[in-house]
Amino acid sequence: MNELLLIILAYLIGSIPTSVWVSKRFFGIDIRDYGSGNAGATNTYRVLGSKWGTFVMIIDMLKGVIATSLYVVLPLRLQHNDLYLTNLMIGLGLGAVLGHIFPLWAGFRGGKGVATLFGMIVAIQPEVAIYCIGVFLVVLYLTRFVSLSSMLAGVAFAICILFIFNDDVTLYRIFSVAVALLVILTHQKNINRILNGTESKVPIFKYRDR
Ligand code: G3P
Numbered sequence: 001m002n003e004l005l006l007i008i009l010a011y012l013i014g015s016i017p018t019s020v021w022v023s024k025r026f027f028g029i030d031i032r033d034y035g036s037g038n039a040g041a042t043n044t045y046r047v048l049g050s051k052w053g054t055f056v057m058i059i060d061m062l063k064g065v066i067a068t069s070l071y072v073v074l075p076l077r078l079q080h081n082d083l084y085l086t087n088l089m090i091g092l093g094l095g096a097v098l099g100h101i102f103p104l105w106a107g108f109r110g111g112k113g114v115a116t117l118f119g120m121i122v123a124i125q126p127e128v129a130i131y132c133i134g135v136f137l138v139v140l141y142l143t144r145f146v147s148l149s150s151m152l153a154g155v156a157f158a159i160c161i162l163f164i165f166n167d168d169v170t171l172y173r174i175f176s177v178a179v180a181l182l183v184i185l186t187h188q189k190n191i192n193r194i195l196n197g198t199e200s201k202v203p204i205f206k207y208r209d210r
Helices: 002-014 018-027 041-048 050-073 082-101 114-124 126-143 146-164 170-186 188-195
Strands: none
Touching (some): 002 050, 002 082, 018 041, 018 050, 041 050, 050 082, 050 114, 114 170, 126 146, 146 170, 146 188
16 A cells, blocks of 8 residues: 555656746746647757756656655565565656656646656666666767657667566566657657658757768
8 A cells, every 4th residue: 555655656756747847937838839849858958958958857867766766765665575676666667757758737748758767767777777878878979869869778778678687577577678668659759750851859969060
């Protein structure tokens, strides 16, 4: 029962619509009406600038870290074994990611879950997060598509768990594949835009254009 309440709390934390609140509070607009229409850090960066984009990215990541770590408040948590705690962390993290994608506080129209997922991976297995951020940065450098970088980082997460770290927790293996599929699923519009050549690139690594 305590666990269920914690997962609901994780969902409510994930539901905090950082980009929507920032855009409304400080700019008088709804970020979902501009740019890609996504309520996330990339679109905030695109529409409101790097300072606010970075702010939203940090808060959205922290939502994942904090929600996934909520198990620490469980009484007698030390009596549970590692497998139980890992499964609980997955449940908590997924609660936060679903909150980010379908936020209670913003009409259930949220973002794509990438930053919050990343925060969740940092909390569960930081060494895997380093691989994911590595793939993300390399793809971003080569293509400047944040969306493609996010999708391939999601796929890298599954590859890490299934083949590199060879984790033997069944739920974690299933979860890693689910994460890759979820990230691809939430990027359907981006995939269409990449295919028809209309996906916008982030204006970073400008020296490459000189
Ligand atoms: O995390 C979302 C990012 O991968 C794509 O965002 O605004 O380009 O759809 P956006």
